[in-house]
Amino acid sequence: MSAPAEPAPELDLTADVLTLTRALVDAPSVSGSEGPLADAVEGALRQLGGLDVERVGDTVLARTSLDRPTRIVLAGHLDTVPIAGNLPSWIDTVDGEDRLYGCGTSDMKAGDAVMLRLAARFGVPGAQPARDLTFVFYDNEEVEAVRNGLGRVARERRGWLYGDLAILLEPTDGVVEGGCQGTLRVVLTVPGKRAHSARSWLGVNAVHGAAGILGTLAGYAAREVEIDGLLYREGLNAVRIEGGVAGNVVPDECRVTVNFRYAPDRDEDQAEAHVREVFADALAAGVTLEVTDSSGGALPGLSEPAVAAFVAATGQPARAKLGWTDVARFAAFGIPALNYGPGDPNLAHKADEHVRLDRLQPAEDALIAYLSGSDA
Secondary structure (H helix, E strand, O other): OOOOOOOOOOOOOOOOHHHHHHHHHOOOOEOOOOHHHHHHHHHHHHHHOOOEEEEEOOEEEEEOOOOOOOEEEEEEEOOEOOOOOOOOOEEEEEOOEEEEEOOOHHHHHHHHHHHHHHHHHHOOOOOOOOOEEEEEEEOOOOOOHHHOHHHHHHHHOHHHHOOOEEEEOOOOOOOOEEOEOEEEEEEEEEEOEOEEHHHHHHOEOHHHHOHHHHHHHHOOOOOEEEEOOEEEEOEEEEEEEEEOOOOOEEOOEEEEEEEEEEOOOOOHHHHHHHHHHHOHHHHHOOOEEEEEEEEOOEOOOOOOHHHHHHHHHHOOOOEEOOOOOOHHHHHHOOOOEEEOOOOOHHHOOOOOOEEEHHHHHHHHHHHHHHHHOOOO
């Protein structure tokens, strides 16, 4: 018998951004279980009365229809990585900083809370934003690309994603982060020959055979690439290793999962070719390589007028996004996109994940000022 679903939380969009962030964090929404939180978001947005609202799976879409000359798309994912003993949320002061701790605080429920606050301000009858707005709260961002809710919207409701600028409220610590890295995940399978461990000379140990792969990874020299003045750092890492049959059996297979995070001057085909080149000796010796997940990156696009205008509005220089985000999906549609949110990207996915309280209101205020302005 399956466990009952979590009830939908109550979301008060008139509450301050900290209270709203905490309400979102305390509603568990690990990838694949976003339904109750999506229900709450949908219900709260419908109650505002000034938005067209639509549901696609566990993705909630909402937009204004005010015939403004430009449209801004604001997007954020509702899911988190698995909980690491860090719920419910709590507030603590460390090194003089007031912090909200909990799974998803930084990545990216603080950004979702800012989006909801913006919806509450500009999505009510009589509101007068300078631009039309689209809000996208989507599911399954933290898992393989095929499950991504924004990808589903792109396939089934693509018109909802069109705009003059897309802002992903991913964690950036209140600084614009341009573009994003691409990500490629492959599985290298090392063959062996099974035998009794008491007569190991009769077999070939596949786990031992993975030593060359691990050595290659340990000695890999990652590139650093500057694009539009932003520095992207690449990385090639083993993220999982599997092998073994029983405590008395020489294993006949070992699987090493490798993740390549690459600068956006490479495309997906070039990234795969590079990984195959790195492991050329292993592949020649009988190791097989299977691509299990691939998402291309996005160039910074700082010369795009809409991106440049937003960077100027923040009053701070942009930096590179080290990680993959859905700016890549918007870039593929030819829509300028950037990352900007109150969370700290260095804290994403950590057991002590938190967001500084003094980052929340400034992010909301900056976006209110931009969306209320007349410059496009």
